[in-house]
Amino acid sequence: MNFYDRLALGAIVEPVRREFGLTDTQVGALVTWFTVVFAVAGLPLGRLADSGSRRRLLAGGVALWGGLTALSGAASGYAMLLATRLGVGIGEAVCAPVATSWIADLVPASRRARAMAAFMFAIPVGGLLSYSITGPVAQAYGWRAALAIAGAPTLVLAPLILWLSEPARGSGVRGQGSGVGWAAKGFAWICASGAVINFALYGFSTFLPAFLTRYHGVSIARAGVWMGVGTGVSGIAAAAAVWALGDRVTNRLRLCAVTSLLATLPLTAAVGMAPGDAAAAIWLAMVGYGLLQMYYGLVYAAIQDRVAPDSRATAMALYLVVTYLGGASWGPMVMGRASDWLARQAAGAGPLTEAARATGLHGAMYLIPGLAVVLSWVLWMAARRSA
Numbered sequence: 001m002n003f004y005d006r007l008a009l010g011a012i013v014e015p016v017r018r019e020f021g022l023t024d025t026q027v028g029a030l031v032t033w034f035t036v037v038f039a040v041a042g043l044p045l046g047r048l049a050d051s052g053s054r055r056r057l058l059a060g061g062v063a064l065w066g067g068l069t070a071l072s073g074a075a076s077g078y079a080m081l082l083a084t085r086l087g088v089g090i091g092e093a094v095c096a097p098v099a100t101s102w103i104a105d106l107v108p109a110s111r112r113a114r115a116m117a118a119f120m121f122a123i124p125v126g127g128l129l130s131y132s133i134t135g136p137v138a139q140a141y142g143w144r145a146a147l148a149i150a151g152a153p154t155l156v157l158a159p160l161i162l163w164l165s166e167p168a169r170g171s172g173v174r175g176q177g178s179g180v181g182w183a184a185k186g187f188a189w190i191c192a193s194g195a196v197i198n199f200a201l202y203g204f205s206t207f208l209p210a211f212l213t214r215y216h217g218v219s220i221a222r223a224g225v226w227m228g229v230g231t232g233v234s235g236i237a238a239a240a241a242v243w244a245l246g247d248r249v250t251n252r253l254r255l256c257a258v259t260s261l262l263a264t265l266p267l268t269a270a271v272g273m274a275p276g277d278a279a280a281a282i283w284l285a286m287v288g289y290g291l292l293q294m295y296y297g298l299v300y301a302a303i304q305d306r307v308a309p310d311s312r313a314t315a316m317a318l319y320l321v322v323t324y325l326g327g328a329s330w331g332p333m334v335m336g337r338a339s340d341w342l343a344r345q346a347a348g349a350g351p352l353t354e355a356a357r358a359t360g361l362h363g364a365m366y367l368i369p370g371l372a373v374v375l376s377w378v379l380w381m382a383a384r385r386s387a
Contacts, residue, residue, distance in 0.1 A: 001062070001154045002095045003126025005069040005088060008150040011134035011224040012143035013210045019143075020078050024207075024343075024361065028336030030085055031206050032329045035198075038089035039324030046097035046317025050169075054098045054313075059161040061094025066154025073147035096320060101313035104304040105167040112304055113246025117239045117297035124235020124293065128228045131209065135224015185306055186253070186386030187315075190299060193378045194323030197260075197295050200371035203331035205231075207339070208285065211365055214358040216278035226282045234290030242297035252298040253386060257379035260372050263291035267369035271362070292372065295379075302386070338364040 009016075013027055049057055065088045072084035099119060107115040130150065137146040212223040249255050267288035273281040300316075307315040343352060343360025 001066065001126065001157055002092055003123050004130040005065055005150050005154065006092060007127050007130040007205055008069065008134045008147060009085070010205045010207075011131045011209055011227065012138045012146055012220075013206065014213050014220055015138055015143045016081070017210075020081075022078065024336035024339040024357075025333065026078065026336070027210075028203075028206060028332035028334070030082055031202055031332035033082060034085045034089040035202065035324045035329035036089075037086045038093045039321045039329065041090045041093040042097060042317040042320045042324075043314075045093050046313045046315075046320075049094070049098045049101055049313035049317075050311065053166070054102055055162060055164055055166045057094055058098045059158045061091045061098075062154050062161060063091070063158035064088075065091030066151045066158065068151070069154070070148045070151030073144040073151075075144075093317075093320075097313040097317045100300055100304060100316045101169075102167065104312050105169060109305055111247060113252060113297060113301035114243050116301040116304070117242035117246055120242070120293075120296045120300070121236060121239045123296065124232045124239065127205070127235060128232025130228060131224045131226075131231065132228025133224075135209070135228070136221045138224070139219065139221035186382045186384075187303075187306060187319075189378060189382035189385050190253070190303060191319050191322035192326075193256075193295075193299065193375060193382055194319055195327030196371055196375040196378055197292060198323050198328035199326075199331035199334075200368050200375070201289075201292060201331070202328040203335035204285075204289065204368050206332040207335055207361060207365065211361050212278055212282065214354065215275055215362050216273075216281060217276060218278050226278075230282050230286035231289060234286040235293045238290040238293035239297055242294050246298055246301060251383050251386070252302050253379050253383035256295050256298045257376045257383060259291045259294045260379060261376035263288040264369045264372040264376075266291075267372060268366070271365045271369065275358075288369070288372070292375075295375075299379075306386070335364045335367055338367065 009030060016022065017024075017027055045057070045061075068084045068087040068091065072081055072088070075081035075084060100116070103115050103119055104112065134146045134150060137149055209220075209223040209227050212218040212226065213220055218226070245255065246252055265288075266284040270281045270284035270288065273284070303315060303319060304312055339357070339360040341360070342363040343356045346359040347353060347356035
């Protein structure tokens with residue numbers, strides 16, 4: 001539900017843009033400011049998770065983000081939509097620090113990559129549900145109904161979390177971890193890698209459905225379903241690959257560097273497809289997406305291996321601050337600004353037509369494979385520093 005609600009906005013970009021008369025820069029800013037608040041809130045919440053009840057903290061976070069996702073469907077304008085999304089960001093900032101710390105206390109280091117891979121099934125499953133439900137609902141009943149439906153299930157989930165049994169801190173095997181924050185081996189490079197991949201993937205998630213609609217002529221409903229099924233299947237395959245390989249390799253970061261470099265090939269080919277060749281474009285994009293998604297299970301396990309049990313949530317929150325403030329928060333806005341600038345160039349002295357906007361977004365999408373190359377290099381440096 002965390003990723004369902006987070007990604008719901010990506011499936012309804014076009015109807016929201018048209019209703020409020022937004023530019024792509026403003027669309028990107030919705031994700032950017034959400035991510036800034038998410039990152040800043042995560043650090044104190046992570047520290048609180050290391051010292052207080054993780055169960056109650058998680059239940060409160062779920063209730064907050066679910067309620068405000070539903071409320072965002074009642075937005076009367078851009079300012080209200082932005083305000084509710086910022087509140088969603090505060091609620092969602094609870095999830096990753098609490099969950100990764102909790103999981104690390106449940107399993108020993110020798111099985112941690114497998115456990116994190118299972119947890120990271122949440123991304124593709126959440127994305128599959130979000131895009132494939134939100135897009136068709138928005139097509140049939142409007143984007144406001146789609147957001148109301150997105151938020152409703154979390155209001156049932158929140159009280160159920162209070163029934164869970166929380167493990168004792170440090171009950172999982174410590175593994176190699178004893179460092180805290182920047183003192184851990186290669187931690188700064190790991191944080192840098194998170195900034196790069198989230199810059200790329202947040203831009204990808206925000207604008208790919210709009211790219212399919214605007215450049216390839218796909219309907220909003222079909223773009224949502226294709227995005228949902230594509231990210232779901234490829235993400236599940238990626239998590240399964242980490243499940244099978246993550247605990248067998250000697251250096252998880254080096255494996256991640258290789259898969260990130262391989263992702264550049266299908267991503268470049270996907271963006272280069274001719275207008276109207278949407279099926280090939282989405283298929284290639286999802287192969288690249290799946291290779292990039294292997295990052296999370298591998299790297300999250302590497303982080304938990306390198307820090308002490310009583311600092312795991314704090315370390316994860318610190319990683320998220322760097323990755324989101326340094327990468328994810330700027331990805332959608334930079335891509336949106338690049339799209340607007342390229343559209344203006346395509347339009348020349350004439351009016352800014354939908355055809356020019358399609359050309360602009362097409363050019364901006366090439367940022368994604370370029371960032372995959374950068375990610376591979378940063379991960380390779382992290383692997384060398386962590387050896």
